[in-house]
Amino acid sequence: MIAVFSVGKLNTLRNQILFVFVIVMVIVLVIVGIMTFNRVSAILKNNAEDQMKQVAAEASGRFDSLYEQINMVTKQIATNEDVQQLLKLENQGIKTTFSQRQSLMDITNTLQANADGIYSVELYTSKFKKILPLSSGSLLNRLDGRSIFQANQKKGGLVWVGQDPKFEDYFLAIRQVSLMDNSFRNGGYLLIQINKSYFKYNAPRQTVENQLMIVLDQRLNPVVSNYSGREQELLNTQKETVTINNTEYMIVSNKSDSTNWTLLILTPVQELVKGMDVLRTIIIVSGLVGFVFFSICSLFLTTFITRPIIQLTNTMRQASKGALSQNPSTPSTVEIHELNNTYNQLVEETNHLIQMVYEKELTKNRSELKALQAQIHPHFLFNTLDSLYWALDEKEENELAELVLAMSKLFRYTISKNLEGEWVSIKEEMEQIDRYMLIMRMRFGERLKWIKDVPEQWERVKIPKLLIQPLVENAILHGAGNKIGDCHVCVTVTQSEKSNRLLITVQDDGPGMDNETIEWIYKTMNVAGVNSEKGSGIAISNVHKRLHLYFSHEDVNGLIIESQKNKGTRIYFEIPIYGGESLNARENDFNC
Numbered sequence: 208m209i210a211v212f213s214v215g216k217l218n219t220l221r222n223q224i225l226f227v228f229v230i231v232m233v234i235v236l237v238i239v240g241i242m243t244f245n246r247v248s249a250i251l252k253n254n255a256e257d258q259m260k261q262v263a264a265e266a267s268g269r270f271d272s273l274y275e276q277i278n279m280v281t282k283q284i285a286t287n288e289d290v291q292q293l294l295k296l297e298n299q300g301i302k303t304t305f306s307q308r309q310s311l312m313d314i315t316n317t318l319q320a321n322a323d324g325i326y327s328v329e330l331y332t333s334k335f336k337k338i339l340p341l342s343s344g345s346l347l348n349r350l351d352g353r354s355i356f357q358a359n360q361k362k363g364g365l366v367w368v369g370q371d372p373k374f375e376d377y378f379l380a381i382r383q384v385s386l387m388d389n390s391f392r393n394g395g396y397l398l399i400q401i402n403k404s405y406f407k408y409n410a411p412r413q414t415v416e417n418q419l420m421i422v423l424d425q426r427l428n429p430v431v432s433n434y435s436g437r438e439q440e441l442l443n444t445q446k447e448t449v450t451i452n453n454t455e456y457m458i459v460s461n462k463s464d465s466t467n468w469t470l471l472i473l474t475p476v477q478e479l480v481k482g483m484d485v486l487r488t489i490i491i492v493s494g495l496v497g498f499v500f501f502s503i504c505s506l507f508l509t510t511f512i513t514r515p516i517i518q519l520t521n522t523m524r525q526a527s528k529g530a531l532s533q534n535p536s537t538p539s540t541v542e543i544h545e546l547n548n549t550y551n552q553l554v555e556e557t558n559h560l561i562q563m564v565y566e567k568e569l570t571k572n573r574s575e576l577k578a579l580q581a582q583i584h585p586h587f588l589f590n591t592l593d594s595l596y597w598a599l600d601e602k603e604e605n606e607l608a609e610l611v612l613a614m615s616k617l618f619r620y621t622i623s624k625n626l627e628g629e630w631v632s633i634k635e636e637m638e639q640i641d642r643y644m645l646i647m648r649m650r651f652g653e654r655l656k657w658i659k660d661v662p663e664q665w666e667r668v669k670i671p672k673l674l675i676q677p678l679v680e681n682a683i684l685h686g687a688g689n690k691i692g693d694c695h696v697c698v699t700v701t702q703s704e705k706s707n708r709l710l711i712t713v714q715d716d717g718p719g720m721d722n723e724t725i726e727w728i729y730k731t732m733n734v735a736g737v738n739s740e741k742g743s744g745i746a747i748s749n750v751h752k753r754l755h756l757y758f759s760h761e762d763v764n765g766l767i768i769e770s771q772k773n774k775g776t777r778i779y780f781e782i783p784i785y786g787g788e789s790l791n792a793r794e795n796d797f798n799c
Contacts, residue, residue: 220513228505229498236494247486252476256447256457259474263461267470270422270430273406274466277324277380277399278365284315284328285363285384285397294394295386297332305341312339324405326377329398330384338395346396349373350381358383358396367466369428376403378430406431419456419473430468441471448476515543523550531558633700633786634666636675640698643676647683654692655683660699665709668786671757677750678713678778686717686776703781712779720770728768747778754780 284290289311293303303311315328330339335346335355346355350368357366358381368379378401386394406422421438422431429438434451441449441458448455456473463470525532531554637659644657675698682696695716703710720728732751751766761783770776 220516222509224509224512225502225505228509229502232498232501232505236497240490240494244487244490252457255474256459259457259459259472260461263459263470263472266420266472267461267463267468270406270468270470271463271465273324274367274468277401280325281328281365281380281382281397281399285382286387287315290315290330290384291387291394293338294330294332294384295389297336297338298386298389298392298394303338308338308341312341315339324401325399326402327400329400331396331398333393333395335396346398349398350379354379354381355396359393362391367424369424369426371400374400377401378403416478417454417475418478419451419471421471421473423469423471425467427469434473438471441473442469449473512543515547531561629672630669630786631672632666633661633668633670633675636670636672637661637666637698639673640676640679643679644696651683651688651694654694656693656695658695658697660697660701662700665700665702668709668782668784670782670786671753674750674753675711675713677747681747681778682713682715682717682776686715690717702784705781707784708781709784709786710779710781712777714775714777716775719772719774719776720768721772725768725770732766754782758782 293307293311296303311330315330328339329337329349331337331346337344337346349372354366354368358364361383363383363385365380365382368381371377371379380399380401382397382399383393384395384397385391419434420431421429421434421441423438423442424430427438427442432438434441436451442460444458446458448457450456451473455476457476459472459474461470462468522532640659641657644655648655679696679698683694686694686696697712697714699710699712699714701710701712702708728747732748747766754763754765763781766778766780768776768778
């Protein structure tokens with residue numbers, strides 16, 4: 208019980224509105240935070256990628272300049288006058304002396320000193336005979352034929368060979384020495400041995416921690432690399448990022464137009480987005496601040512909205528204590544103001560109705576007192592008719608005596624009240640109709656035929672007094688009264704097609720009515736305040752209205768009229784199968 212009570216106290220309009228506001232605000236903050244975080248992350252990654260591309264371009268230019276420095280020094284050696292003269296003599300078949308080679312060695316060493324990365328320079332004739340250094344040997348023992356062929360194709364340009372097959376710590380490059388005084392014919396070859404550390408130590412420094420840099424020559428062999436895996440696999444990937452040892456790297460490549468070398472820079476993505484942690488913290492803190500601020504504002508707003516409703520509710524609760532008072536207006540929204548005005552109007556009208564009911568009860572009590580006094584007069588009439596009956600009976604005027612007795616019972620049934628008030632059984636109503644028909648036969652004689660078909664099971668059903676008799680009266684007055692010859696009046700009680708309804712029908716074979724007359728009767732029945740009473744007692748319109756009054760909760764249709772000219776008229780209505788018992792039960796419950 209305590210838990211239910213607690214939930215009930217929390218399940219208020221203010222809490223519901225506050226809950227909805229907070230949930231919507233949380234959803235908006237989460238969506239905005241995610242969108243902001245993703246957008247800024249993408250911008251940072253794009254900026255980092257652009258920066259890495261710029262670094263790659265600068266690094267590639269750095270390696271191009273190192274390569275060009277070697278190219279310039281070796282070009283100076285190849286175009287040196289002494290080198291040209293010595294190779295010219297060798298091509299003419301004149302062997303160089305040891306002293307010539309020694310002096311040439313000094314010249315090449317001097318030029319070689321201008322390039323930090325050149326470890327040694329070897330000079331060969333066009334027939335691959337070694338001239339420098341002073342030891343003997345053949346170019347074919349140092350290189351494969353493909354590199355020599357590429358040197359011939361370049362006509363004096365520098366050709367990068369790559370890893371020295373005999374010495375792992377050096378690279379090799381070769382260029383053809385063209386004889387300038389002999390139509391640039393092939394005079395020999397210059398083989399350059401380059402320190403690996405030349406490119407490694409002169410490479411650009413890492414801009415990011417744990418960054419990987421790979422330089423591949425035109426044959427995709429590594430020149431500089433701090434990557435322990437296979438470099439070719441990185442070239443084959445089409446993705447912007449690769450995963451190495453469970454670390455995601457952004458890969459940027461740049462290919463040199465002058466050397467055809469490929470530079471790869473792999474930067475850890477985590478290093479590029481270090482600022483995202485700060486951004487994430489800022490977004491979370493901003494969201495929390497916004498959540499607290501919005502919650503406080505929502506609390507004030509919901510209190511402002513619901514305060515007039517709570518005040519109105521408290522005012523309405525006072526009605527249970529007998530004080531139905533109006534609620535004073537307070538500053539609020541248009542809808543709440545309209546609700547308050549509507550309630551005040553309802554209170555005003557209800558108080559007015561209460562006053563009217565009170566006055567009506569007073570009037571009713573006075574009327575009942577007058578009715579008790581008026582009962583003396585009907586009793587006088589009943590006693591007089593009874594005396595007349597016994598007088599006729601003594602004179603053996605049996606027929607007249609029966610008519611007087613029927614008339615006495617007819618008046619007594621119409622005027623008197625039983626213990627159940629206005630409710631009688633169908634059987635009692637049929638007996639009243641029998642008495643009425645007995646009197647009517649005095650006027651119409653044997654040509655008035657009376658038929659009733661009421662199953663025994665429906666005789667105890669309660670209906671309002673004088674609900675069927677006025678319809679029979681109407682059938683006789685407008686049937687037998689306007690017809691020459693026999694007139695048949697039939698009353699039937701059957702169960703309707705609707706299992707919970709009884710169908711009561713009064714039918715005659717009189718002259719009937721046209722459609723215009725039927726429409727006029729319907730109009731008369733439905734117009735409030737129309738009084739169609741005749742000498743018979745209660746007219747059709749009153750029966751129709753009483754049906755709606757007594758059975759308003761059962762949604763009855765009232766009287767339905769069917770008639771054809773010269774064929775007769777049929778009037779019927781439906782009532783609940785239990786008649787007035789359900790209504791009496793409701794009234795008793797209400798009175799309790």
